[in-house]
Amino acid sequence: MGYKNICLECRTSYSKGNDYQNQVESNCPQCGKKMILVNHKFKPPKKSDTKNWEMVKLLVENGFKFQAVYEQIEKGLFLKVNSPKNLNDAKEFIKKIQSLKSLNISHTSVSILFVNAKDCNN
Numbered sequence: 001m002g003y004k005n006i007c008l009e010c011r012t013s014y015s016k017g018n019d020y021q022n023q024v025e026s027n028c029p030q031c032g033k034k035m036i037l038v039n040h041k042f043k044p045p046k047k048s049d050t051k052n053w054e055m056v057k058l059l060v061e062n063g064f065k066f067q068a069v070y071e072q073i074e075k076g077l078f079l080k081v082n083s084p085k086n087l088n089d090a091k092e093f094i095k096k097i098q099s100l101k102s103l104n105i106s107h108t109s110v111s112i113l114f115v116n117a118k119d120c121n122n
């Protein structure tokens with residue numbers, strides 16, 4: 001699994017290798033701010049597409065790093081949650097993530113749950 005580094009200031013993304021275990025946090029070559037690691041599946045909007053970047057920012061600030069997200073419908077049954085396509089979707093999506101978190105799972109284990117669910121899919 002690879003990952004990308006994104007800079008919300010410059011609205012740019014950089015592919016950063018394929019080793020998810022050894023992810024490197026780095027600073028943006030353009031503005032020097034710390035970049036954010038996201039899943040390699042993230043497709044960056046165009047630089048001029050500020051609306052979509054606003055959505056990306058909202059998601060990232062709420063702890064979503066573009067992992068595959070699965071919602072448990074019942075024991076052993078997961079439904080893939082589609083990634084949001086616009087700002088309204090994003091707000092709904094965040095509510096969904098918050099409700100997953102409120103199932104007494106810490107933020108970290110929620111991330112792990114997402115990653116494991118993705119692995120099962122492969």
Ligand SMILES: [Zn+2]
Pocket residue numbers: 007008009010011028029030031032033
């Ligand atoms: Zn930057």
